[in-house]
Amino acid sequence: MDVIVQRSGGLAGARLTWEVRVDEQPDPDEWYILIEEIPWGEPPPVPPEPDRFVYRIECPPNEATLAERQLTGPWRQLVDRVQEATDPKRNAPLPGDPREASRRRPTR
Amino acid sequence: MPQIVPPYLLDRIADAGAERFPLAAEAARRSLLHDAPRRALRGAPPIMPLPRDDDELPTVLPDAPSTPDRRISDAGGRETLPGRLVRREDEPATGDESVDDAYDGLGDTHRLFDRVFGRDSIDGAGMPLEATVHFGRRYDNAFWDGERMVFGDGDGEVFRGFTDSLSVIGHELAHGVTEHTAGLRYQGQSGALNEHVSDAFGALVEQYALGQDAGAATWLIGEGIFTDEVEGRALRSMIEPGTAYDDDVLGRDPQPDHMRDYIDTADDNGGVHLNSGIPNRAFALAARELDGFAWEHVGRIWYDALTSGRLGRDATFAEFAAETVRTAEARFGAGSREARAVERGWQAVGVPGEPSEQAAGAAAE
Ligand SMILES: [Zn+2]
Numbered sequence: 093m094d095v096i097v098q099r100s101g102g103l104a105g106a107r108l109t110w111e112v113r114v115d116e117q118p119d120p121d122e123w124y125i126l127i128e129e130i131p132w133g134e135p136p137p138v139p140p141e142p143d144r145f146v147y148r149i150e151c152p153p154n155e156a157t158l159a160e161r162q163l164t165g166p167w168r169q170l171v172d173r174v175q176e177a178t179d180p181k182r183n184a185p186l187p188g189d190p191r192e193a194s195r196r197r198p199t200r
Numbered sequence: 201m202p203q204i205v206p207p208y209l210l211d212r213i214a215d216a217g218a219e220r221f222p223l224a225a226e227a228a229r230r231s232l233l234h235d236a237p238r239r240a241l242r243g244a245p246p247i248m249p250l251p252r253d254d255d256e257l258p259t260v261l262p263d264a265p266s267t268p269d270r271r272i273s274d275a276g277g278r279e280t281l282p283g284r285l286v287r288r289e290d291e292p293a294t295g296d297e298s299v300d301d302a303y304d305g306l307g308d309t310h311r312l313f314d315r316v317f318g319r320d321s322i323d324g325a326g327m328p329l330e331a332t333v334h335f336g337r338r339y340d341n342a343f344w345d346g347e348r349m350v351f352g353d354g355d356g357e358v359f360r361g362f363t364d365s366l367s368v369i370g371h372e373l374a375h376g377v378t379e380h381t382a383g384l385r386y387q388g389q390s391g392a393l394n395e396h397v398s399d400a401f402g403a404l405v406e407q408y409a410l411g412q413d414a415g416a417a418t419w420l421i422g423e424g425i426f427t428d429e430v431e432g433r434a435l436r437s438m439i440e441p442g443t444a445y446d447d448d449v450l451g452r453d454p455q456p457d458h459m460r461d462y463i464d465t466a467d468d469n470g471g472v473h474l475n476s477g478i479p480n481r482a483f484a485l486a487a488r489e490l491d492g493f494a495w496e497h498v499g500r501i502w503y504d505a506l507t508s509g510r511l512g513r514d515a516t517f518a519e520f521a522a523e524t525v526r527t528a529e530a531r532f533g534a535g536s537r538e539a540r541a542v543e544r545g546w547q548a549v550g551v552p553g554e555p556s557e558q559a560a561g562a563a564a565e
Binding site for chain 1: 340341342343344345346359362368371372375379386387391394395398422435436449450451452454455467468469472473474
């Protein structure tokens, strides 16, 4: 199972993506327990706060988009875990941006 | 005029000395003003600028005092707001650079809105300017939460502290002004306009504090935010969107500079920080064409548009462009060079500025 966290927005408008293969983690059971706790389904929309981060969390078949201040409880725990387990890719190519098509994608 | 004081020192005096040495700061500004066109030249032979007549000086002087009510709090590395109140209006510097930079930056921003546009604070009624610094641990961002400006310290690898840039502080405060005026919805084109307005006034705050005219201005947003490790000048370039940085770790500045490259995406509230490059360039081009102090022409025109009450919360680029052309004509006259420069700015980025063309513009989104 994969967990993908994508953070977009922010003053810099940069996009970071963290991707974790749960089965390759030293403690997959704890990941599964945490993922079970997540109240999947889109959380209620909140008024956007200019320049604040937006998180998209995918854990097939589930996915959700959250404002940064909605990242509480198990959501926050999952994102913290993902960010600790792996380094992000920055600014993965945007669909439809022809300038990005041929660029090397540096990782971090 | 022979130049004795090097420009960087003039900058420092003009920028930082205003509170303690208003006369020296003003003198430094005048000097910068005169030197600016020459310093901006690249590769061309130096030209001595003509002395300016008094009536060419700004109608309102940059260091005219204004009376902000600033309140800076310290989140102490936590993500809890507002944090501990550490500096109120008229209190001395704390020695904490982030606290004092935020305090000074909010003062510069208040001064621009108050002295140039006649707006006292975010709501136009003297509301306190509240900011929180040291938000989060290695937090790579600054934002407006609807009540206050919040600044992180940066991770130290890519980003320095977000109070290091006056244009960033002005950007955040301008989000408050937009919320209290046109209320542009933070999604898609109206969201990119919201971002654009913050970049425009962020740039103007910096230019006003430095006494820079449109030709001398960098038109960069967030200069000094990156560490030395990053190959980049700033977060964004208003005059050349897409060129602010190109770095192995950070990637390349993704901003489009023309409507034909408008980015459709679900991320970032519909690409608000990406597509803002398009109106940013229109604004900077118009300002450069007019030269002189941008806050006196395009700044005024944009402020009029923001506060006219005629913009919808979901305004498109084309609707916003049409409104700026209208406010340019209302303030400077139909067929004035100001109105023509604004029209040409929008044309250069592929946004129709005539109301009759709005439908075509909206259809092309
Ligand atoms: Zn913003």
